[in-house]
Amino acid sequence: MSYKLHSTGLRAKDHQPSSQKESLPLPEANGEAIKFLTSLQPKELQLLFFSETLTMVSDTGEPLGELTIDVQKGKYRDELGVISDCLIVHAFNRGYLDNTLCGNSLLGYLSGKMEIMEQHSHEFIKFLVLPMERKTSLVRQEDQLAMTRIVKEGEEMKTEVTFFPWNSIAGFISEAANLVLLRAMGRRQMVPSNACFLALDTEGKLCYSTYQALGFQTIQVGRQQAEVFIVEQTVHSEEGIPMSCQFYLFSDGHLAKRVQVGSPGCCIITKMPILREEDEVEPPPVFEKKPLAWEEDMELYSRFLDRKEELRLCHTSYMRHHPEAALISDFLFFLWWRQAADGVTFAPENFGAFSVADAGQFFFLRSTQPSNSFRSLVREGAERAGSS
Known part of the structure; x- marks a missing residue:
């Protein structure tokens, strides 16, 4: 019914x-x-x-x-x-x-x-x-x-x-x-x-x-x-x-x-049923961490050398198209080499040698002597701003 x-x-x-x-x-x-x-x-x-x-x-x-x-x-x-x-x-x-x-x-x-x-x-x-x-x-x-x-x-x-x-x-x-x-x-x-x-x-x-x-x-x-x-x-x-x-x-x-x-x-019951059992959930496998000896693996070592050469060529190409990067590198080298006490004062004297207006002067030769040219320019600009 x-x-x-x-x-x-x-x-x-x-x-x-x-x-x-x-x-x-x-x-x-x-x-x-x-x-x-x-x-x-x-x-x-x-x-x-x-x-x-x-x-x-x-x-x-x-x-x-x-x-x-x-x-x-x-x-x-x-x-x-x-x-x-x-x-x-x-x-x-x-x-x-x-x-x-x-x-x-x-x-x-x-x-x-x-x-x-x-x-x-x-x-x-x-x-x-x-x-x-x-x-x-x-x-x-x-x-x-x-x-x-x-x-x-x-x-x-x-x-x-x-x-x-x-x-x-x-x-x-x-x-x-x-x-x-x-x-x-x-x-x-x-x-x-x-x-x-x-x-x-x-x-x-x-x-x-x-x-x-x-x-x-x-x-x-x-x-x-x-x-x-x-x-x-x-x-x-x-x-x-x-x-x-x-x-x-x-x-x-x-x-x-x-x-x-x-x-x-x-x-x-006249016939034995198929007994239903709860599905057992197996725990996830645990993989121990092993050190990777990639230098001993020929394939990985070959990939490493290829990648190293690829990066070298990329860096060389970048330096060829951007020479100003070499100037910055040289500046940091001379800053360390001269052991300049004041990096701010040393910067204009170092890059002054590349100035078109002062091409005949070699400011980098006087990098060991204190120079007030840059500081005087900063002071003069501040005074002008205050008077206005």
Whole structure:
């Protein structure tokens, strides 16, 4: 059966809430449960995206039907049109119980922290005298969770609408979230210690849900033997008896067996799945730093000689086209050679020999004698500037 997104949830606003015992406080999940949910990381959840199929069998091993569970990554559009990433959980089973056709379908949308966005479930038992059918829809509407339950027995149908404040259902595990949570526990090979979650009982009442590790067991799947981790979930209904279900999980979260405590049948796997292992990220290689003996490398040494000759020719060409560079080089050499006490005074005397106006004078011959010609020119220019 298919459901149109949000159709049931939107109609829930038009119904009047059913009478609730508002005087009784709602149960609350404890800190261990909240901590476990917040510890789920996107990288871990990606390893839980796969589909699996189990066979429903009676207590004598007779096949009665199939159970299919599929978890995938998808997109969710809320009633305001906002699109966000989500986990899409789809489960379906159909078979016979005491020669009576029965089945259950589930479609859920979850956030990365297992918060319910929307969920639709449909259960039926085709009794010949009084067929029974139950539809339950959960839709988050702003700051509350709307639940619509439609129960049909024969020709009689009853509709009930309940609203839960969103801040009161922290740690709530829906049916869809339970399937993902079990896979995470199977991969971790552990359950959160003393964690107490919230769930809905068969009457749609909010109650506690706990998980208990029952240890490991080796089972036979075809011709192979494999070790499984057993987790028991118990929904503690406040009005009825607790209902427990045992899940036998492989190391990657695949379900090997599911047993409803008190039920004559179970669901088992008939073919060993290919277990999904997390890809191991190899550390980057470490290369030790080695000294480069390039002189011993014929190719590198040849490149060095070629580059050296190239630079020599480049420098020679530059000096040929720029003779003034040689003058600067000569000036620095004579400055060092003469050990002039005043480089500023020595500069005009050195370059004066190249002046066209004073070509007959050799100022560089008097470089060892103090000269005030340059300083007098500077002083004269300063005096003129001050008088103006």
